[in-house]
Amino acid sequence: MEFFLISLLNGVTYGLLLFMLSSGLTLIFSMMGVLNFAHASFYMLGAYFAYQVSTYVGFMPALIVAPLLVGGLGMLIERYGLRKAHKFGHVAELLFTFGLSFLIEEVVHLIWGKAPVDYRIPEVLDGTLFTLFSTNFPIYKGFMMMVSVGMLVALYAGLTRTRIGLIIQAALSKPDMVEALGHNVPRIFMLVFGGGVAFAALAGVIGGNAFITEPGMATAVGSIVFVVVVVGGLGSLTGAFLASLLIGVVQTFAIGLNISITDVAALFGIELVASGVVARLTVTQLAPILPYLFMVAILIFRPRGLMGARES
């Protein structure tokens, strides 16, 4: 019971963090039809920027400043790079963001070095929120949850209740019509790109010190986020939300479960004496590849993803 509850809480925290990344990715994808390969790189930039800003003015201002900086950078990149690649088609756009992720990693190497930086949880948020049975649940995890849920609510309210949100939604499906009505669609695209990237950066700000801030963090989380988006269904925010939680929870549970097929068989009184490598693998060892297996399974049985609306 204790294991279950704690893993569930951790899984939901991780899942919400994944959603902060995948929501921006999904928005950008459904608007421009391009998958931002460098999305996780902006997550990394968020963490590094927050580290740098927090050395000067502390964590709380960094929480606001770093995503804004990264969002601004994203807008510049959209305006002067991605928009140029756009006229050569989707493959060129995808390749552009691929090259960008490569370049951002090098820039991070250049500025902050190859070793992890000392980006820590602020003292105010360091401690125990509550104790469940015998396991402590840290304040910071609660804080992460709060920020992600806050972002989720803000995103939902912004998209459905504000004027700009409605225009964005309209531009998603009928860009030509929106343009004909006198809105500057390229500028809306730029805003959405900047916004999506800023969400990723926010995830980086709160994820960077919870995990580790190092140049490899973009690659580590990047492929998982792509899996989330495919599993959820390309372009579907609800799908991305469900898939983020699902993968977050599944992976957290998998890490905690130290049993293998051999163990399960033994539970039923069957002894697998000559069991091979596969049968002796524990679920913990399987955890890194579970999301990918999950993705392959989804693609076989439901190719458009959980909530995907149409075949592309």
Place this chain on the structure above:
Amino acid sequence: MSALVPPLLSRRRFFLWGALALLMIVLPLVFDKGYALSLMCQISIMIIFSLSYNMLLGQTGLLSFGHAAYFGIGAFATIHALNFVGKAAALPVSILPLVGGLAGLLGGVLFGYVSTKRAGTTFAMISLGIGELMASASLMFPVVFGGEAGVSGNRVIGKAVFGVNFGPQIQIYYLIAAWTFLCILAMYALTQTPLGRMANAVRDNPERAQFVGYDPQWVRFMMMILAGFFAGIAGGLSALNYEMVTAESLGGWTSGVVLMMAFVGGIGFFYGPIIGAVLISLLAIAVAGVTKAWLFYFGLFFLTMVLYAPGGIASLLAMHKRLWNAGLLLMVMPAYARVTIPLLLTFAGLVSLVEMAYQQAEVLETPLLVFGASIDVNSLAPWLIALALTAFGLVLLKLSWPRVSEAWRQVLAGINGEVAR
């Protein structure tokens, strides 16, 4: 890609293939240092690999981020086959890359079935997922993939035939060269087959391909399998060449490099990836020898290509060859001369900035030398000079570039006018 492809063995083609074979035979006699030899082996392997990649991206329109999976599968299959042959002596070493090819083909059947159901962005993401799946799986099964250390083997096994036991690098070079020649020939021949032509049709317009009576999914699947086969051969050759395979050969880095090679070379031309493989391998060695910032320059170079020359080097060459044929190449030269100086200025400014930044970050003991001058990176002046240089160059470039476009416009108008007459 031209609409009319000349037959495989016209007299001109025959001459080209002969020249390629001759070049591959003669090169190691000219550059016979051990270093040059191993570089040539590496380049040959990358040529097969990037050509196989272009079977997907260039010919079928499938952007893959996980092509290293097939390379790695082939490499691991070959190294295990090599170790097995060492015990049982069942196969000659020279045909072991075929084992790698078959393993890559099987990988193509397995993963291709899942991934080629979709094209476009979805395919790209699935390929990324499959690449990551293989990369993480490789660390889970140390028995098969050798964990962090990898699997090593020994290619000098079995009896020497005519004194050839593949011990010396020159012998393995000729083995690799022979395989490379065969693979290039086979992949070129494939572009001439109905399957190769249908792949182009599926790339350009899957719906119409369907109307003609072909199943786009099936065509993509077949191309994926064949691309897996050739990537597997490349992997097998690398296993024989290095006598060692690590999990890195399956990973994202290898997939990224092959993508860059194919794209920079030019995906619209059969020979494009060959140019890319040779150029990037050489550049990697040359630039990495001079500066620590070589990866940064690579990223910048790649981005510039994506934004300003999406057809790759092969398409730039083809454009100029057209002028050359029309005898008009000289007409664009004045405009080129005009942009040379701004280009050099921008380049010099950028390189100085990047090098100073790296110097600042690494705090190296040796003083920084930019274009032969020693520079103190902690003072403000060199930064300002470099910044000014870059900005000045960029402004000049912006002012002088219209002349190039104008020259091209005139020349093209001239050519088209002639054709019309």
